[in-house]
Amino acid sequence: MLNVQLPGLDLKNPIIPASGCFGFGQEFAKFYDLNLLGSIMIKATTKDARYGNPTPRVAETGAGMLNAIGLQNPGLKHVMENELPWLEQYDLPIIANVAGSQLEDYVEVAEEISTAKNVKALELNISCPNVKTGGIAFGTIPETAAELTKAVKNVSSVPVYVKLSPNVSSITEMAKAIEDAGADGLTLINTLVGMRLNLKNGKPILANGTGGLSGPAVKPVAVRMVYEVSQAVKIPVIGMGGVQSAEDVLEFLLAGASAVAVGTANFVNPFVCPEIIDELPNVLKKYGYSSARDCIGRSWKLEAESANHRT
Amino acid sequence: MLNVQLPGLDLKNPIIPASGCFGFGQEFAKFYDLNLLGSIMIKATTKDARYGNPTPRVAETGAGMLNAIGLQNPGLKHVMENELPWLEQYDLPIIANVAGSQLEDYVEVAEEISTAKNVKALELNISCPNVKTGGIAFGTIPETAAELTKAVKNVSSVPVYVKLSPNVSSITEMAKAIEDAGADGLTLINTLVGMRLNLKNGKPILANGTGGLSGPAVKPVAVRMVYEVSQAVKIPVIGMGGVQSAEDVLEFLLAGASAVAVGTANFVNPFVCPEIIDELPNVLKKYGYSSARDCIGRSWKLEAESANHRT
Amino acid sequence: MRKELLTVGSNECIADNIYKLILEGDMVQDFKKPGQFVHLKVSESMTPLLRRPISVAEINHDQSEVTLIFRKEGEGTSLLAEKKRGDQVDVLGPLGNGFDVENFTEGKKALIIGGGVGVPPLYELSKQLTSKGILATHVLGFQSAKDVFFERQFKELGETFVATVDGTHGIQGFVTDVIDKEQLDFDYLLACGPTPMLRALKMKYPDREVYLSMEERMGCGIGACFACVCHTDQSEKTYVKVCLDGPVFKAEEVLL
Amino acid sequence: MRKELLTVGSNECIADNIYKLILEGDMVQDFKKPGQFVHLKVSESMTPLLRRPISVAEINHDQSEVTLIFRKEGEGTSLLAEKKRGDQVDVLGPLGNGFDVENFTEGKKALIIGGGVGVPPLYELSKQLTSKGILATHVLGFQSAKDVFFERQFKELGETFVATVDGTHGIQGFVTDVIDKEQLDFDYLLACGPTPMLRALKMKYPDREVYLSMEERMGCGIGACFACVCHTDQSEKTYVKVCLDGPVFKAEEVLL
Numbered sequence A, B: 001m002l003n004v005q006l007p008g009l010d011l012k013n014p015i016i017p018a019s020g021c022f023g024f025g026q027e028f029a030k031f032y033d034l035n036l037l038g039s040i041m042i043k044a045t046t047k048d049a050r051y052g053n054p055t056p057r058v059a060e061t062g063a064g065m066l067n068a069i070g071l072q073n074p075g076l077k078h079v080m081e082n083e084l085p086w087l088e089q090y091d092l093p094i095i096a097n098v099a100g101s102q103l104e105d106y107v108e109v110a111e112e113i114s115t116a117k118n119v120k121a122l123e124l125n126i127s128c129p130n131v132k133t134g135g136i137a138f139g140t141i142p143e144t145a146a147e148l149t150k151a152v153k154n155v156s157s158v159p160v161y162v163k164l165s166p167n168v169s170s171i172t173e174m175a176k177a178i179e180d181a182g183a184d185g186l187t188l189i190n191t192l193v194g195m196r197l198n199l200k201n202g203k204p205i206l207a208n209g210t211g212g213l214s215g216p217a218v219k220p221v222a223v224r225m226v227y228e229v230s231q232a233v234k235i236p237v238i239g240m241g242g243v244q245s246a247e248d249v250l251e252f253l254l255a256g257a258s259a260v261a262v263g264t265a266n267f268v269n270p271f272v273c274p275e276i277i278d279e280l281p282n283v284l285k286k287y288g289y290s291s292a293r294d295c296i297g298r299s300w301k302l303e304a305e306s307a308n309h310r311t
Numbered sequence C, D: 001m002r003k004e005l006l007t008v009g010s011n012e013c014i015a016d017n018i019y020k021l022i023l024e025g026d027m028v029q030d031f032k033k034p035g036q037f038v039h040l041k042v043s044e045s046m047t048p049l050l051r052r053p054i055s056v057a058e059i060n061h062d063q064s065e066v067t068l069i070f071r072k073e074g075e076g077t078s079l080l081a082e083k084k085r086g087d088q089v090d091v092l093g094p095l096g097n098g099f100d101v102e103n104f105t106e107g108k109k110a111l112i113i114g115g116g117v118g119v120p121p122l123y124e125l126s127k128q129l130t131s132k133g134i135l136a137t138h139v140l141g142f143q144s145a146k147d148v149f150f151e152r153q154f155k156e157l158g159e160t161f162v163a164t165v166d167g168t169h170g171i172q173g174f175v176t177d178v179i180d181k182e183q184l185d186f187d188y189l190l191a192c193g194p195t196p197m198l199r200a201l202k203m204k205y206p207d208r209e210v211y212l213s214m215e216e217r218m219g220c221g222i223g224a225c226f227a228c229v230c231h232t233d234q235s236e237k238t239y240v241k242v243c244l245d246g247p248v249f250k251a252e253e254v255l256l
């Protein structure tokens, strides 16, 4: 009832912890059996280890949070030698989130990490708003994003998903450029760029100034983008942004997502993913669906059907 | 302590109900004396009366709401003959929000409405996401926005403010293009495009499909954009997005706004504007400011100062 | 029209997911017409953000109490269902234009039709009509036996028919079926309930004196945001606001 | 480490904006080390969204109770201050690495330094140290007389100096002033409080056995999000996580 198939990913259920919100899984393995999950999107990996931004790195907002971690990670070598092998004890297809400052970095990391036994897909993080060079530029210029996608496709041993930034004038233009460049799938949304000021000293709360907004606050933006993008492209979409419950997952499936990632909610409730997986069959039944696959894109498929009907 | 000066606008305090959230003032006049306000941004006015979108037109989201009113308004003639004259009983500079489907509509409405006795500034709504033609296109292409600004500046008898859409890849690029075209000020942000689905029938809750997201959920995006834009241009910025309290107003002032508009919060609490005005002096004092003017742009002025210090 | 913290006198579940909430406070003195509503902030939190419109089911000026009857539906009404005696609720009211009882003539016959949570405002309406000497007949429609409420209270005011869609209580069918079957006649027809029901009644009696109380999703509740508009029969561009001009309209005023 | 609904045993204001909250539940049996903390969801609402980290001030295994002492600061702690006996609080814990009391030797001297709401975890620490036969001296710093709490409790465990910045209670000045003035000596120095205080202590005693309990804004609280990292002295790229590797560190492990 819950299984879904995507390029490279044969998922027992459509629930995936989002990159950066689940580390490399070890912390959450203390709470539950990771085999319950559909997959894991591991923390963005760069060529070399990165310390990231100064602290404070998080701030709270209405129904959301800002983060400016700055792609902190232990670097490709450590991930290949420690994190991924540790994850092999689970029967889990891993989605490796790849980041960098320039095209060459992405290519190098993608080439190597895609050879890891349990890495079944890459997720190109071209949209992280918290690094000063690279990152964001790739995510807002369709041509640059397409070029990067092509370069990575050339070297990757597994299907390549590209993660879209919501901070663009036209998300469908971006999506189509990346599809044309050969991407196997899209994931969206990354965080919206935001800021909060500390009234006491007049300065931004985050040491980095701006940060990425996530959590329930962004859900309507995410649902809208998944709805638009999934109709504009033929490759599958993994949706995310503010998911907290099985109902939210259903909303993303109906909007056009083939699987759904859960980010910030893991901080609020470390058990949120298994709880959603547990609840999802009931929610599907309650609203009259026989499987997760059955729901994908229903919102616009319905429209198309009734439009056909009219003519 | 609270008065601020902007082109065309001599405001006794920096608090302005945002366009579309206050009608033409008549409803709120039943709750309190409108003379308490700094100004009013009246509902978007188009050449002809518009019915707007089908209902439902509002939906709720985490710490926010979606609306797809669709620029419903009684049309220029009615506004000139009824709404504005009614507002003359108050000693209030009015900011007239102008909308249209094409350049000529804006020009026509702007030319005439700017001659009304109490209209002291125009606010060009080039960013309403809820009309299918015009509107949104002006708001996302810098060249088009600049062209429109020029055309309206040519005919307007009062200073022209342009209202920016947050749904763009680069808000500063947009702001600079509009400044160069001769705008007297900028107002931001309008709503983010979002969507919610009704799980019961799989369709969007709003009859229009997508809608504009407002309320506390968008505040961090708004603060960030005000912070960026106010540094990138020399003309003043009126900030808005999720303001609910005097603290929120201070946050926008520190970010770089010269005045602050309050939208959605008027629906939650019809007294919110006078309550904020009442509370603002205490909040300013609490954080050590002697006047509203004193706060404007402090966040980045501080940075600049400490940067100068270093060298 | 004002904003006030009213105090919960009681809150009880009176049918499946249906709650009867009594609120006390000075504002109650402002309530006059049946069909008016209040706009409630159910939580101090940012979510749910907007107020919730609920009709007034009974006004008690002596005790400074109003009764609301609501269905626990989504997040807002679920929070409202949790309110306990002594809790305070932030209320905006009275809002809207109700039924103009003073325009109805003593001795005439009123047929009062309610569907589901459209029933509550009709109780105060029937009380005011009958106390004015108008003969009230009630037809109340519900999904199922478990959803029925206030049957006894309406019976005390006049003849009352209850219909359930599944036939588990009263007559099986819709309210329109009952009107046909019982050949109910009237001088005034007054109705509140789901739009399909209102539409059916409007169509059925194009030339009679029919008053309909409408529902629409609201932003402000006071006429400022244009969220709750409804087309009128006159032209494509004319409209009324449910929150300010309504919720009660003459059937010919609104396009359904 | 688990997630559990703990029940509020009591919640009282013990100084200006300072609350003492007692929570009961099975999870308490898991608490061992002083300096560990809990991560609390203070409201079921979406705002505030994240949990709040609060140190455990006292562990009572027999009663299955932990005591938290917190300052009402912003939105989250204000909501926590409203909790009443019988309310339930969603708690994640125990989190973090506390002070390793088993590594300290009987008969030695411990100097315990607390600043403001850094004081609470030091109470359980001092209880465990003194019951192991270590001699504890306490220096507690506060802004002003109205902020002082737990002075009597610490005095019962050992010599206790209180300093206030404005001199309205105890010695006027900072905790470091007290150490100098009283010429306090120690085998172990253990401290919790604002970063400037920790930095001063680290600088003052570069070659002594100093343990510092750190604070940092947190996302997850369990080591997954990299929000709470702190540089180490080793290299630009090495770091520790306050939530997982700390909050207690040897002074030489962290760059302040």
Ligand SMILES: Cc1cc2nc3c(=O)[nH]c(=O)nc-3n(C[C@H](O)[C@H](O)[C@H](O)COP(=O)(O)OP(=O)(O)OC[C@H]3O[C@@H](n4cnc5c(N)ncnc54)[C@H](O)[C@@H]3O)c2cc1C
Pocket: B059, B060, C037, C048, C050, C051, C052, C053, C054, C055, C056, C069, C070, C071, C072, C073, C074, C075, C076, C077, C078, C117, C120, C121, C214, C215, C216, C217, C218, C247
């Ligand atoms: C004038 C008026 C009078 C009403 N009187 C009553 C009454 O006496 N008893 C009763 O049970 N219900 C009544 N309703 C309906 C009631 O307002 C909704 O059931 C309630 O708002 C649902 O809120 P929720 O948070 O539980 O549901 P959600 O679905 O979570 O609400 C989401 C949003 O949609 C709006 N919404 C959802 N359903 C409706 C609806 N049917 N009408 C208007 N807005 C809706 C909510 O206000 C909210 O903004 C009335 C509605 C109107 C317009």
Ligand SMILES: Cc1cc2nc3c(=O)[nH]c(=O)nc-3n(C[C@H](O)[C@H](O)[C@H](O)COP(=O)(O)OP(=O)(O)OC[C@H]3O[C@@H](n4cnc5c(N)ncnc54)[C@H](O)[C@@H]3O)c2cc1C
Pocket: A059, A060, D037, D048, D050, D051, D052, D053, D054, D055, D056, D069, D070, D071, D072, D073, D074, D075, D076, D077, D078, D117, D118, D120, D121, D214, D215, D216, D217, D218, D247
């Ligand atoms: C390991 C640890 C132990 C702590 N123990 C105690 C204690 O025993 N007693 C006590 O009074 N306080 C303690 N604090 C500080 C306490 O966590 C903050 O005061 C609290 O989170 C403020 O939340 P708020 O919503 O009231 O404030 P807000 O300013 O509204 O909070 C906004 C956000 O910033 C975070 N934040 C604000 N201040 C701090 C801070 N000083 N440290 C970490 N995060 C912060 C909040 O968690 C929240 O995410 C501890 C902090 C840490 C990291």
Ligand SMILES: Cc1cc2nc3c(=O)[nH]c(=O)nc-3n(C[C@H](O)[C@H](O)[C@H](O)COP(=O)(O)O)c2cc1C
Pocket: A018, A019, A020, A021, A043, A044, A067, A069, A071, A097, A125, A128, A163, A189, A190, A191, A213, A214, A215, A216, A218, A240, A241, A242, A243, A261, A262, A263, A264, A265, D219, D225
């Ligand atoms: C603390 C934090 C760290 C994140 N790090 C990454 C990252 O390394 N790579 C990435 O692609 N996205 C990262 N994201 C974005 C999330 O994967 C996700 O796209 C976003 O948070 C929206 O989902 P949510 O609302 O469920 O959190 C991060 C988000 C948060 C909150």
Ligand SMILES: Cc1cc2nc3c(=O)[nH]c(=O)nc-3n(C[C@H](O)[C@H](O)[C@H](O)COP(=O)(O)O)c2cc1C
Pocket: B018, B019, B020, B021, B043, B044, B067, B069, B071, B097, B125, B128, B163, B189, B190, B191, B213, B214, B215, B216, B218, B240, B241, B242, B243, B261, B262, B263, B264, B265, C219, C225
């Ligand atoms: C119901 C509604 C109607 C609006 N109508 C207009 C409008 O006519 N013209 C306009 O420029 N902005 C309009 N806006 C946008 C607001 O003026 C404001 O920019 C936005 O809502 C963000 O502020 P807030 O979060 O305080 O509401 C509307 C917003 C809402 C919620």
Ligand code: FES
Pocket: C217, C218, C219, C220, C221, C222, C223, C224, C225, C226, C227, C228, C229, C241, C242, C243, C244
């Ligand atoms: S709800 Fe705002 S106009 Fe009716």
Ligand code: FES
Pocket: D217, D218, D219, D220, D221, D222, D223, D224, D225, D226, D227, D228, D229, D241, D242, D243, D244
């Ligand atoms: S708070 Fe997430 S790693 Fe420490």
